[in-house]
Amino acid sequence: MKTIFKPDYDKAERKAYYLLQLAGVKKFPIKLNKLIRQFSNLKLRKYTWFAKKWSMSVEEVCNLTKSNEGCCWYIKDNDQYMILYNDTVDNPGRIRWTIAHELGHYMLKHNEITNRSIFARNSLTEDEYEVFEKEANCFARNLLAPNVVLRELKPDSPHFISDMCNVSYEASTHIYNFLIEGVRRGIFYSKNHPSIKLFKDYIWKKRHSHMCSNCNSTFVKENPTYCPICGNNSITKGEGFEMLYSEIELLESHQAKKCPRCTNELILGSYCHVCGIYLINKCTGYEPGETEYNYNSSRVYWHSNDKGCGELLEGDARFCPKCGSTSTFYEDEILKDWEEEKKEKEELDKLLS
Numbered sequence: 141m142k143t144i145f146k147p148d149y150d151k152a153e154r155k156a157y158y159l160l161q162l163a164g165v166k167k168f169p170i171k172l173n174k175l176i177r178q179f180s181n182l183k184l185r186k187y188t189w190f191a192k193k194w195s196m197s198v199e200e201v202c203n204l205t206k207s208n209e210g211c212c213w214y215i216k217d218n219d220q221y222m223i224l225y226n227d228t229v230d231n232p233g234r235i236r237w238t239i240a241h242e243l244g245h246y247m248l249k250h251n252e253i254t255n256r257s258i259f260a261r262n263s264l265t266e267d268e269y270e271v272f273e274k275e276a277n278c279f280a281r282n283l284l285a286p287n288v289v290l291r292e293l294k295p296d297s298p299h300f301i302s303d304m305c306n307v308s309y310e311a312s313t314h315i316y317n318f319l320i321e322g323v324r325r326g327i328f329y330s331k332n333h334p335s336i337k338l339f340k341d342y343i344w345k346k347r348h349s350h351m352c353s354n355c356n357s358t359f360v361k362e363n364p365t366y367c368p369i370c371g372n373n374s375i376t377k378g379e380g381f382e383m384l385y386s387e388i389e390l391l392e393s394h395q396a397k398k399c400p401r402c403t404n405e406l407i408l409g410s411y412c413h414v415c416g417i418y419l420i421n422k423c424t425g426y427e428p429g430e431t432e433y434n435y436n437s438s439r440v441y442w443h444s445n446d447k448g449c450g451e452l453l454e455g456d457a458r459f460c461p462k463c464g465s466t467s468t469f470y471e472d473e474i475l476k477d478w479e480e481e482k483k484e485k486e487e488l489d490k491l492l493s
């Protein structure tokens with residue numbers, strides 16, 4: 141009687157999720173090194189490393205491992221595993237897929253099940269080999285780009301997936317089509333899926349990301365009206381700009397973690413007890429230049445100032461995204477004017493290029 145093997149996709153998906161949770165991964169792109177470090181009997185090595193060690197050419201390593209991409213090698217005697225990957229492939233996304241795929245063979249114990257030191261096509265029957273390959277690919281996909289998380293983010297093209305998850309365009313096209321097919325066929329997924337829980341914060345950020353075409357900043361805010369960096373209202377949904385403006389690290393309470401002016405690290409109240417600066421970034425209710433005009437000779441005590449809309453602001457906000465007023469950090473010159481900062485950065489880039 142012939143045994144019929146079928147790929148166990150559920151198991152592959154569960155193992156991928158298990159590994160993400162084990163390593164505490166909560167955002168894209170997935171850091172594969174961090175996953176591999178979870179196991180003391182697993183090592184990651186390059187083909188060029190192997191070639192040098194055994195005085196071989198990379199081509200000879202490909203012949204030995206029977207793969208141009210990579211392999212999962214099991215040394216049964218001391219229960220050690222080594223994932224070898226071809227680092228001469230000049231597509232980082234493809235290399236990442238290979239490593240994730242080989243990690244799948246490791247997690248699903250394919251070498252042990254088949255009793256093979258190297259898991260390769262011609263060492264097994266074609267059927268067996270295909271089943272294990274399918275499982276390893278399913279694992280890789282759920283590790284690098286979990287289907288349920290992508291569905292929450294509603295990607296509009298394969299580019300979105302390749303940029304976010306750092307996989308090749310070829311792989312992301314495949315993932316994208318798979319996703320669309322699932323939606324089309326009305327395949328249900330639970331909002332309580334463990335991967336969605338794991339990526340909850342990431343999904344929220346991604347959904348509420350906005351960009352400003354005036355100052356080239358990307359920021360996270362639910363329904364903003366104004367850009368927190370420049371105060372302009374030319375904002376659209378999405379992320380697209382690299383330019384980062386300086387920011388002050390804040391505590392949950394929106395107070396600075398340490399004093400941004402004198403660097404005193406002991407935060408006792410709303411004002412720094414060493415230099416006297418106000419440590420909370422919030423909406424002031426003023427327009428740029430207005431305080432200098434009105435309060436030329438005396439300072440404004442921000443704790444008792446109730447002109448603003450009351451919004452507590454992020455560490456890089458020069459403006460209130462709700463009403464467009466200035467922020468306390470901007471008024472106190474803790475945060476530089478965006479135009480000034482942009483100019484400085486461009487000048488520095490020119491010097492360094």
Ligand SMILES: [Zn+2]
Nearest residue numbers: 241245273276
């Ligand atoms: Zn494989």
Ligand SMILES: [Zn+2]
Nearest residue numbers: 352355367370
């Ligand atoms: Zn802006």
Ligand SMILES: [Zn+2]
Nearest residue numbers: 399402412415
């Ligand atoms: Zn201070």
Ligand SMILES: [Zn+2]
Nearest residue numbers: 423449460463
């Ligand atoms: Zn405001």
